[in-house]
Amino acid sequence: MDELDERLYYEDSFLEEFDAEVVSCKEEGHYYKVALTETAFSPETSYLYSDVGTLNGTVRVIRATEEDGRVIHYTDQPVEVGSIVHGKIDWEYRFDMMQQHTAEHIVSGVIMTNFGYEQVYSKFTETEVAIVYHGPLSAEDLEYVERRANEIVISNAVVETRFPSKEELESMAYRMDDVSEPVSRIVLIPDCDICACRGPHVMTTGEIGMIKITGSDYADGVTQVTIISGHRALVDYHRKSAIVENLSKLFDAPEDQLVPQIKKLKEWIEA
Numbered sequence: 681m682d683e684l685d686e687r688l689y690y691e692d693s694f695l696e697e698f699d700a701e702v703v704s705c706k707e708e709g710h711y712y713k714v715a716l717t718e719t720a721f722s723p724e725t726s727y728l729y730s731d732v733g734t735l736n737g738t739v740r741v742i743r744a745t746e747e748d749g750r751v752i753h754y755t756d757q758p759v760e761v762g763s764i765v766h767g768k769i770d771w772e773y774r775f776d777m778m779q780q781h782t783a784e785h786i787v788s789g790v791i792m793t794n795f796g797y798e799q800v801y802s803k804f805t806e807t808e809v810a811i812v813y814h815g816p817l818s819a820e821d822l823e824y825v826e827r828r829a830n831e832i833v834i835s836n837a838v839v840e841t842r843f844p845s846k847e848e849l850e851s852m853a854y855r856m857d858d859v860s861e862p863v864s865r866i867v868l869i870p871d872c873d874i875c876a877c878r879g880p881h882v883m884t885t886g887e888i889g890m891i892k893i894t895g896s897d898y899a900d901g902v903t904q905v906t907i908i909s910g911h912r913a914l915v916d917y918h919r920k921s922a923i924v925e926n927l928s929k930l931f932d933a934p935e936d937q938l939v940p941q942i943k944k945l946k947e948w949i950e951a
């Protein structure tokens with residue numbers, strides 16, 4: 681257990697399958713905690729959820745965490761210590777996570793560059809990403825942020841990963857998503873963001889497809905911005921279009937007449 685595991689996703693975030701030796705397998709509660717010599721599973725962090733997938737096709741990896749510098753795979757069945765297992769991450773789940781995560785870098789980079797606000801923290805869920813910033817952002821500010829973020833997506837810039845030396849780090853201006861973590865890896869998006877981060881990202885910004893700001897809330901000097909990106913944005917567009925279409929049929933009115941019609945109805949009910 682002396683040598684730490686190799687993180688295959690550091691260099692290749694598009695690696696879906698790999699082989700590794702089982703270093704340990706311990707039963708804990710309903711799960712088995714498995715450590716491997718190398719892994720493509722990225723563990724959960726203070727803000728990002730982990731990969732899920734399988735070992736040997738049938739052993740499910742439900743969650744991955746980091747303990748003592750090692751990735752611990754939570755599985756539903758045991759695997760033999762010393763054996764070689766075939767790991768496979770759930771690609772659809774990972775790619776969606778990389779789209780949301782890289783979008784978070786872009787939005788935070790745009791806000792830092794244009795408004796000078798630090799990101800306080802971010803929280804990723806399976807529906808949206810909530811990011812909190814030190815400062816107020818008006819509706820016009822957010823409209824600009826969304827437009828600029830999507831310009832960076834369309835520019836299809838290469839997302840660069842660096843492992844700088846201590847000396848190089850000292851002369852580098854970068855953001856930190858988690859200040860409690862030691863800095864080992866820098867993720868760079870040209871003309872946008874430089875951030876210390878150990879998670880997986882897309883290779884080029886165009887792979888995000890689209891970034892949509894879905895809400896914002898200002899209180900006590902901080903603004904929480906929620907975003908959805910990639911395929912999730914398309915699904916949300918479909919959902920909202922269906923609502924508008926149904927309302928349009930219900931009121932027998934074109935889309936741009938819906939708000940005045942509903943307003944009129946509300947006034948009539950309240951009168």
Ligand SMILES: [Zn+2]
Nearest residue numbers: 867877878879
């Ligand atoms: Zn990151």
